Amino acid sequence: MLVSINWLKQYIDLDDITPEELAEKITKSGIEVDSAEPIVDQIKNVVVGYVKSCEKHPNADKLNLCQVDVGDEELQIICGAPNVQAGQKVAVAKPGARLPGGMKIKKAKLRGVESQGMICSLQELGIDDKFVQKEFSDGIFVFADDVEVGEDAIERLNLNDTILELELTPNRSDCLSMIGVAYEVAAILGKDIKLPEVAIDYVDDAATDHVQVRVETPELNPYYGAFIIRNIQVGPSPLWMQNRLIAAGIRPINNVVDITNYVLLEYGQPLHAFDYDRFGSKEVVVRTAEKDEKIQTLDDVERTLSEDHLVITNGKEPVAIAGVMGGADSEVNDETTTVLLEAAYFDSLSVRKAAKDHQLRSEASIRFEKGVDPNRVKEAGLRACQLLEQYAGGEVLSGVAEFNGLDVTEEVVTFTSDQINRVLGTEIKADEMEDIITKLRFSCERDGNQFKVTVPTRRGDISIVEDMVEEIARIFGYDNLPYTLPEGAGQAGRLTEKQQLKRKIHQYLQGSGLNESWTYSLTTEERSGLLVSPEVREQEPVPVQLAMPMSESHSHLRLSLLPELLASLQYNIARKQNDLALYEMGSICINHDKTVTKQPAEQLRLSGALTGLWMNHPWQQEKKPVDFYVVKGILEGLFEFVQINGVQFEAGEVDGIHPGRCAVIKVKGDTIGFLGQLHPALQEEYDLKDTYVFDLNLDKMYEYIEKEERYQPIPRYPSISQDLAFVVDEQVPSSNLLQAIKDAGGSYLQKVEVFDVYQGEHMEEGKKSIAYSLLFQNPEATLTDEEVDQAREEIIQTVKEKFNAQLRG
Amino acid sequence: MKERLEELRNEALEKVEKAENIKELQDVRVSYLGKKGPITEVLRGMGKLPAEERPVIGQLANDVRESIARAIEDKQTELEKEALEQRLREETIDVTLPGRPNQVGGPHLLTKLIQEIEDLFIGMGFEVAEGPEVETDYYNFEALNLPKGHPARDMQDSFYITEEILMRTHTSPVQARTMEKHEGKGPVKIICPGKVYRRDTDDATHSHQFTQIEGLFVDKNVRMSDLKGVLNTFAKKMFGEDREIRLRPSFFPFTEPSVEMDISCKICRGEGCSVCKGTGWIEILGAGMVHPNVLRMAGFDPDVYNGFAFGMGPERIAMLKYGIDDIRHFYINDVRFLKQFHQA
Numbered sequence A: 001m002l003v004s005i006n007w008l009k010q011y012i013d014l015d016d017i018t019p020e021e022l023a024e025k026i027t028k029s030g031i032e033v034d035s036a037e038p039i040v041d042q043i044k045n046v047v048v049g050y051v052k053s054c055e056k057h058p059n060a061d062k063l064n065l066c067q068v069d070v071g072d073e074e075l076q077i078i079c080g081a082p083n084v085q086a087g088q089k090v091a092v093a094k095p096g097a098r099l100p101g102g103m104k105i106k107k108a109k110l111r112g113v114e115s116q117g118m119i120c121s122l123q124e125l126g127i128d129d130k131f132v133q134k135e136f137s138d139g140i141f142v143f144a145d146d147v148e149v150g151e152d153a154i155e156r157l158n159l160n161d162t163i164l165e166l167e168l169t170p171n172r173s174d175c176l177s178m179i180g181v182a183y184e185v186a187a188i189l190g191k192d193i194k195l196p197e198v199a200i201d202y203v204d205d206a207a208t209d210h211v212q213v214r215v216e217t218p219e220l221n222p223y224y225g226a227f228i229i230r231n232i233q234v235g236p237s238p239l240w241m242q243n244r245l246i247a248a249g250i251r252p253i254n255n256v257v258d259i260t261n262y263v264l265l266e267y268g269q270p271l272h273a274f275d276y277d278r279f280g281s282k283e284v285v286v287r288t289a290e291k292d293e294k295i296q297t298l299d300d301v302e303r304t305l306s307e308d309h310l311v312i313t314n315g316k317e318p319v320a321i322a323g324v325m326g327g328a329d330s331e332v333n334d335e336t337t338t339v340l341l342e343a344a345y346f347d348s349l350s351v352r353k354a355a356k357d358h359q360l361r362s363e364a365s366i367r368f369e370k371g372v373d374p375n376r377v378k379e380a381g382l383r384a385c386q387l388l389e390q391y392a393g394g395e396v397l398s399g400v401a402e403f404n405g406l407d408v409t410e411e412v413v414t415f416t417s418d419q420i421n422r423v424l425g426t427e428i429k430a431d432e433m434e435d436i437i438t439k440l441r442f443s444c445e446r447d448g449n450q451f452k453v454t455v456p457t458r459r460g461d462i463s464i465v466e467d468m469v470e471e472i473a474r475i476f477g478y479d480n481l482p483y484t485l486p487e488g489a490g491q492a493g494r495l496t497e498k499q500q501l502k503r504k505i506h507q508y509l510q511g512s513g514l515n516e517s518w519t520y521s522l523t524t525e526e527r528s529g530l531l532v533s534p535e536v537r538e539q540e541p542v543p544v545q546l547a548m549p550m551s552e553s554h555s556h557l558r559l560s561l562l563p564e565l566l567a568s569l570q571y572n573i574a575r576k577q578n579d580l581a582l583y584e585m586g587s588i589c590i591n592h593d594k595t596v597t598k599q600p601a602e603q604l605r606l607s608g609a610l611t612g613l614w615m616n617h618p619w620q621q622e623k624k625p626v627d628f629y630v631v632k633g634i635l636e637g638l639f640e641f642v643q644i645n646g647v648q649f650e651a652g653e654v655d656g657i658h659p660g661r662c663a664v665i666k667v668k669g670d671t672i673g674f675l676g677q678l679h680p681a682l683q684e685e686y687d688l689k690d691t692y693v694f695d696l697n698l699d700k701m702y703e704y705i706e707k708e709e710r711y712q713p714i715p716r717y718p719s720i721s722q723d724l725a726f727v728v729d730e731q732v733p734s735s736n737l738l739q740a741i742k743d744a745g746g747s748y749l750q751k752v753e754v755f756d757v758y759q760g761e762h763m764e765e766g767k768k769s770i771a772y773s774l775l776f777q778n779p780e781a782t783l784t785d786e787e788v789d790q791a792r793e794e795i796i797q798t799v800k801e802k803f804n805a806q807l808r809g
Numbered sequence B: 001m002k003e004r005l006e007e008l009r010n011e012a013l014e015k016v017e018k019a020e021n022i023k024e025l026q027d028v029r030v031s032y033l034g035k036k037g038p039i040t041e042v043l044r045g046m047g048k049l050p051a052e053e054r055p056v057i058g059q060l061a062n063d064v065r066e067s068i069a070r071a072i073e074d075k076q077t078e079l080e081k082e083a084l085e086q087r088l089r090e091e092t093i094d095v096t097l098p099g100r101p102n103q104v105g106g107p108h109l110l111t112k113l114i115q116e117i118e119d120l121f122i123g124m125g126f127e128v129a130e131g132p133e134v135e136t137d138y139y140n141f142e143a144l145n146l147p148k149g150h151p152a153r154d155m156q157d158s159f160y161i162t163e164e165i166l167m168r169t170h171t172s173p174v175q176a177r178t179m180e181k182h183e184g185k186g187p188v189k190i191i192c193p194g195k196v197y198r199r200d201t202d203d204a205t206h207s208h209q210f211t212q213i214e215g216l217f218v219d220k221n222v223r224m225s226d227l228k229g230v231l232n233t234f235a236k237k238m239f240g241e242d243r244e245i246r247l248r249p250s251f252f253p254f255t256e257p258s259v260e261m262d263i264s265c266k267i268c269r270g271e272g273c274s275v276c277k278g279t280g281w282i283e284i285l286g287a288g289m290v291h292p293n294v295l296r297m298a299g300f301d302p303d304v305y306n307g308f309a310f311g312m313g314p315e316r317i318a319m320l321k322y323g324i325d326d327i328r329h330f331y332i333n334d335v336r337f338l339k340q341f342h343q344a
C-alpha cells in the first residue's frame, strides 16, 4: 500500500512529525514501512507558465519558438513537443532549475536561437511513464485553466509529497485504505481523526424505479447496492485527484473511473461503474457462471467462465466477473451519461479463485480477497456518488437498489488486565490499557480490571483475547516488555543417539578429507531414478513427481543423492577444481505406487563422490589418484569409528556402476548400500574422469551400531605371527579365503591381514598369489609352537579343500 | 731408559693429536699400549737395571701408559663428537619445504551454523526434533491455523504433489507432530531444523529450497517476556554480546501476538548503513505466542497451557554473518566456497 503523506494529512494532523519519524513509529507499532521517499527527486524552479505565442523555429521544422509568461518575466523557450500551443498553461523549468536525475537547465542556443528554459513533460518531472495520461504521454503536460501563472508547478502537481510504502501482513487488510491507515496512525500518535463528510443533493427520482437487484447466491454476495447517477459528463478528473491516484500507483483515466478508484483507495472498498444505458436491462442479477459461459472483459479478452466464478449479469448474460473485472459492453466511455454504480460485498474465496483462474489480480480483487469492511460498503458507494456529483456533473437518484444480507455484528472480547499482563510478563495498569483501547477507537466497557471491548468491523482480524493482547502490546510497545527467562524447573536438553551419530559421521568424514555438500532434493525426472542402491531398488520405488514443477530441473524427488552430487563434481571440474571429495547426508523419498496416495516414506542416506588425486605431494614425487580401495578404506574406517561390526563388501551390480568395480555393502546379510567406480558411460555423460562413489542407508546403519562398549584386558603373553601365501584361481575373492582362514585358525588366531597380492610373471595363467599375515595369541598363557603349527596345518588343509589353494614357497 | 720412555710418550701423544678418525686412534692404542708395543718392550728390559732404579722406571712407565691412554680417550670423545656433528650436518633438511598434504575436509556452512544454533538452544534446555520433508496438508497448514483457502497460504506458495501431500513449506509441522505426541502434557521444549521448499525462482536472494530452524516452548504460564529473554540470550551468544534486539509486531497465522526480531546492525552500530538499509536494524527471525487454535488442534488445552514459538533462516543468518552475496552458493558446492568454512 502506497500512502501519500499529503493525502493522509486530510484526515489527521501531521504537521509536528516528519515522514521519516512517522515511518519509524508505524514500523515499531506493527506495520512495516518499506520506504519513505519523496515522490520525485528534489525539483526547484519549475513554475506554471502561460504560452503567449507559439511559432515555428526559423531553422528547424520540428521545433517551436514559444513566448512564455512565467509571472515575473517573459521567457523565449524552444519546445519540441508536438502538442504545444499558444494559450496553454504549462510547467516551465526556468534557467537554474534542477530536474530529477540531476539535469540542470541553462540558457542555450538551439539552431541559432536562444532558449531560456524548458517546457516540461510529466516524465521529465520524474513521473513514471505508466501513470501519465494518454493525452500527455508523448508531449508536454498541460494544466487545466484553474492555476495561476508563476506559481510553483511542483506544488500544483502535488509532487512535493512523500510516499510511505507499507508492507501489509495478511491480517491488516484494514490498512488497504487511507481511512484505515488514518485510524492506525491516529492510534499510534494518540491524535484525532477527521473523516470525509458524505452529503449528497439527491434528485427527486428513486433509483429503485430504474433498477432492481436480485442475488441468487447470498452466501457469496451478502450485499449488493446499485446507485444511479445521471447527466454525467465524462472528462478528466481534477488534478488533485489525478495526483493522488498517481501517488498511489494508479493511472488516471477519466473522472468516473478515477472516482471509483479514488474511493477504493480512500475506503478500501472496490466499486464498479457500469454504463446504465448499455447495461442491457434494468435488472442486476448476481449468480454463479454456467460452465463455459463467455464474457468479453474490458481489457478486450474473451474469457471462459466456470461454476466457480461469481458473475454480475443483466438477467441474460454476464456483464462483470464479480470483484475482478467488468465487461467491455457496459464499460463507461466518453458517451456515457448515466452510471449504474455497484457497491458490493463479495466472498473472498470466490474472488480469489476467479482472479487466480483469469490471472487478473487487481487493486479491487486483492481487497475483496482480504475481506472488506461490511460497515463501509454502502458508505463508500455514497462517497462515490458525492464525488460524481461534484466532479462529473452527475445527478444522484435517491435511494439505492440493494440486496442486503450482510452480517455487521461487531465482535466482543472480554478479558481482565491481569490476564493480559500474565501473557506479556508485564504490569500494565488497567487505566493505561483503557487508554490504549480508546486510542484504537474500540468501544470499551470497564469494571475495575474487567474489560469488555467491542471491536469495529473494520478490524476483522480481532476476535479473541490473544488478538487484544497483541493490540495492547504493540501500542504499549515491545521495547517496554521486560526480559525474563522461563520459570520452573530447568530441563536438560541433549541430542538423541541418532543425532549424535550423525554428528560423529560428519566429524569422521571431514577428518578423512571429505567436504560436506548440500544439493537440491528436487531433481530431473532422469536423475531421480539414477544410481539407486540395491536395497532401495528392490522395493521398486516410483520417483515422486511434483504436481506443478517450476522447471524440469526440479520436478522429481530423488531416490539417490548421487546424481546431483556428481553434478557438483562436474561444476567444479568445469572450473578447474579437479581433485574432489564430496559427501552429503540427506533424505530420499520412497513411494511404491504410480500415483501418490499417502505420505511416502523418507530415508536418510549418506553418499559420497570422489575423483582426481587423493594424495599429491609433487616435490617428493608422491601422487595417488583416488581408487576403489581409498574409498573402501574410508568406509571401513567409518564403520569402525561408529562401531558397526561384521560389515561385508561383496562383488555386486548396481545400474550406473562399473560392473567389475562394484561392491554391495552388507551387515549380517542385510544390504546397507554400495561402493564402486562410476560406469565409464555415465562418467562421460557428466564429463568426469575416474570417479568413485558410495551410498549408505543411514537409518539401517543406525540399527547395526554396537551401542555398548566393552573392556577387554590387554594381553600379557607374547603373540606369535606367521605368514602364509596361497596360490588360487584369480576369481577367488580374497575375503572368502580370509574368512576360511579365520574359521579354520582356531581360537588363538586373533588377526588375519592381506599383505601381498601377486599376479603375472612366474605365475601360472589365471592364478594369483595372496599372502596373509596371521597373529596368534593366547590371552591366558604363552603359546607353544605346537599349538601354532597345528592351527597352521588346519588352515592349509581347509583352504586346499575349499579353494584348491596351494601353499606357496 | 728414562729418555726412551719420555720419547715414546711424546711420540705417542703427537700421533694421538694427529689422529683424524677413530681407526687411526685405535692404531695408536694398539701400537703403543698393546702387548707387543714399545712400552712393554721397555719394561721387559727392566731386568737389566739396578734394583733401586726399577721402581722408578716402573712408575714412569705406568705414567707414560696412563697419559697416552688418557690422551686417546680424550681424543676419542672429541672425534666422536665431531663425527656426530658431521652426521647431523649431513642429515640437515630444508624445513621450509611443504609437508606431505593431509586431506582435510570440512562441514557445509549450513550444517555448521545449524549445529551452532542447536547447541545454543540445547544449552537452554531445548531438544532437537526432526520430521518428514514431504508433508500432509494437515500438518503443514491446517494444524497451524491455516485452513484451506486462507490468504496467508499465499505467503508460502507450495510445491504440491497431490492435493493433500506437499513439500513442507516450513518446519512448523514438526512442532505440530511433536506436540501431538505429548498428548496434551507439557512442557514441550524443542527446536526443529530442516529443509523446506517454496515456489520461488532461484536467484541471488531466492531459493526454492532452503533451511529453517524453528523453536517451540509450551508449558503452563509462559510469558512473552520469556520469549524476549530467550531470543535476547540467543542473539547475544550468536552475534555478539554488544548486539541489541528489538521486537516489532508482525503477523503469522500460528502465533498471536506475532513479532519479528531485529538485531542492531554490526556495521553501523545503529547509525544506518547500506547493509541495514539505513534503519540500523537487521531482521533475523519471526516469533510469537502460540495461537490457541494451534494448541487446541495439537491436543493442548489453551486455558491451561500457552507457549512461544520462533523461526529463523540459517541461509539468511549465514549471509549476514559472512557477507555472502548469493544464496545459490549453498547448493552449488563450489569447493572454493566449501573450503572457506573449515574452521571448527
Ligand SMILES: [Zn+2]
Residues within 6 Å of the ligand: B265, B266, B267, B268, B269, B270, B271, B272, B273, B274, B275, B276, B277, B278, B280, B281
Ligand atoms: Zn547498518
